[in-house]
Amino acid sequence: MDYQLLMACLAALLAGFVDAVVGGGGLVQAPALFILYPQLRVPQVIGTNRFSSFMGTAVAAYQYAKIVKVPWKVVLFSAAGAALMSFLGARFSSMMSSELLKPIILVLMLGIALYTFFKKDLGQEEKLKVQAPLWGLIIGMACGFYNGFVGPGTGSLLVFGFVSVVGYNFLSGSAISKFINVVADVASLVFFILNGFVLFKLAIPMMLCNMLGSFLGSRMAILRGNSFVRRFFLVVILALLARFAWDVFFKLWG
Numbered sequence: 549m550d551y552q553l554l555m556a557c558l559a560a561l562l563a564g565f566v567d568a569v570v571g572g573g574g575l576v577q578a579p580a581l582f583i584l585y586p587q588l589r590v591p592q593v594i595g596t597n598r599f600s601s602f603m604g605t606a607v608a609a610y611q612y613a614k615i616v617k618v619p620w621k622v623v624l625f626s627a628a629g630a631a632l633m634s635f636l637g638a639r640f641s642s643m644m645s646s647e648l649l650k651p652i653i654l655v656l657m658l659g660i661a662l663y664t665f666f667k668k669d670l671g672q673e674e675k676l677k678v679q680a681p682l683w684g685l686i687i688g689m690a691c692g693f694y695n696g697f698v699g700p701g702t703g704s705l706l707v708f709g710f711v712s713v714v715g716y717n718f719l720s721g722s723a724i725s726k727f728i729n730v731v732a733d734v735a736s737l738v739f740f741i742l743n744g745f746v747l748f749k750l751a752i753p754m755m756l757c758n759m760l761g762s763f764l765g766s767r768m769a770i771l772r773g774n775s776f777v778r779r780f781f782l783v784v785i786l787a788l789l790a791r792f793a794w795d796v797f798f799k800l801w802g
Contacts, residue, residue, distance in 0.1 A: 552584045553753065559584075560600055560754040564761025568608035569769045570722055570777055571703020571729070572784035573601060575791060577758070585750075592747060595740030599751040602733035604758035605726055611766035612723035622714075623724055625681045626688030626706075627731040633689040634732050637696025650796050653694075657701075657789040660708055664782055670711060672774050677715040687713060688728060695732060701788040703729050707781065718777035722769065 559580035567573025574597065581593045588596075612618070664670055687709035695702040706725035710716045716724065740746050769777050 553750065556580060556584055556750065557753055557757040560604075560757040561761040563601065564604040564608075564758035564763075565765035565768075566761075566780075566784065567601065567605060567703060567758075568611075568726075568762040568765030570707055570718070570781040570784055571705075571725055572701050572788065573604075573703070573758075575701065575784070575787055577601060577754075588747070589745075591740065591743070591745040595737075595743075595745030596747045596751045596754070598733055598737055598740060599746045599748075600754035601758050602730060602737060603755050604762035605729045605733060607759045608762040608766040609723065609726035609730055611763065611770065612719070612726060615770050616720050616723040618723055618727065619680060619684075619720075622680045622684035623727045626684035626724070627728045629685045629688035630692030630695070630728050630732050631735050633692035634696040634736065637693040638736075640693075640697055650792055654789070654792045654796050657785060657792060660705075661782065661785045661789055663712070664708070664778065664785065670778065672717060672778070674717045674720060675715040678713065680714050683714050684710070684724075691728075692732065701784070702732075704781065704784050704788065708785075718774040718781065719769065722777060 559577050563573035563575075563577035563580075565573075566576060577600070578593060578597045581588065581597055585593070687706065691702050691706045691709060694705060703725050706728060707718065707721040710721035710724050711718055737746075769780075
C-alpha cells in the first residue's frame with residue numbers, strides 16, 4: 549500500500565468514527581482527498597468520498613437501530629424531503645456560488661454552538677415538542693438543500709434539528725440522521741457512478757476503513773450515552789465553525 553492510500557485510509561477511519569457519533573465526517577475525509585490527490589477533479593473527489601462513506605453510515609445506522617427505537621415514519625418523511633431538496637440544492641449551486649451563503653452559515657454555526665453550549669440539558673432526555681413527521685419533513689428538506697448547495701456538516705445539522713426542534717435525545721437524533729444520510733448518499737451515488745466519477749481502487753479500501761471507524765464510533769456513542777454525544781457534537785460544530793470562518797475571511801482578505 550502506497551503512502552497516499554495509507555493516509556487516505558487513516559482519514560477514512562477517523563471520518564467514519566466522527567460521522568458515526570454525530571455527523572461531520574466529511575470535514576475529515578473530503579479535505580484529505582483534496583490534499584493527497586490534488587490531480588483529481590472535484591466530481592471525482594466528491595464521488596469517491598461519497599462511495600467510501602455511505603457503507604460506514606449504514607453500519608452506524610444498523611448499530612443504533614439495535615439499541616435505539618427508530619421512528620420509521622419520521623425517517624421516511626425526512627429522507628424524502630432531503631432527497632428532493634438535495635437535488636434542487638445541487639441545481640442552485642450550479643447556477644450561483646455557494647460563497648454567497650457561507651457568511652450566513654458562519655452565523656448559523658456560531659448560534660448553534662452557543663445554544664448547545666449554554667443549554668446543558670439539550671438532548672439528554674427525549675421530550676417531543678412538535679409533530680415529529682411534519683417537522684422531520686421540514687428538517688430533511690432544509691438540510692437536504694444545504695447538502696446539495698454546500699455540503700459539509702449536513703449530518704450534524706440533521707442531529708441538531710431533531711434534538712432542538714423535535715425534542716429527541718442525542719442518540720435518537722444521531723440514529724435518525726444516519727438513515728436519512730444513507731438514503732441521500734445512495735441517491736446521489738447513482739449519478740457519480742454512472743458518470744465514472746468514483747475511483748474504485750481508492751474508494752473500496754477507504755470504504756472498509758470508514759466502516760471500521762463507524763462501527764467503533766457508534767459503539768462508543770451507545771456505550772457513553774447522550775452526554776458524550778453532546779460534547780462530541782460541540783467539537784464537530786466548532787470545527788465546522790472554524791472551517792467556514794477560514795473560508796469567509798480568507799476570501800475577504802486573501
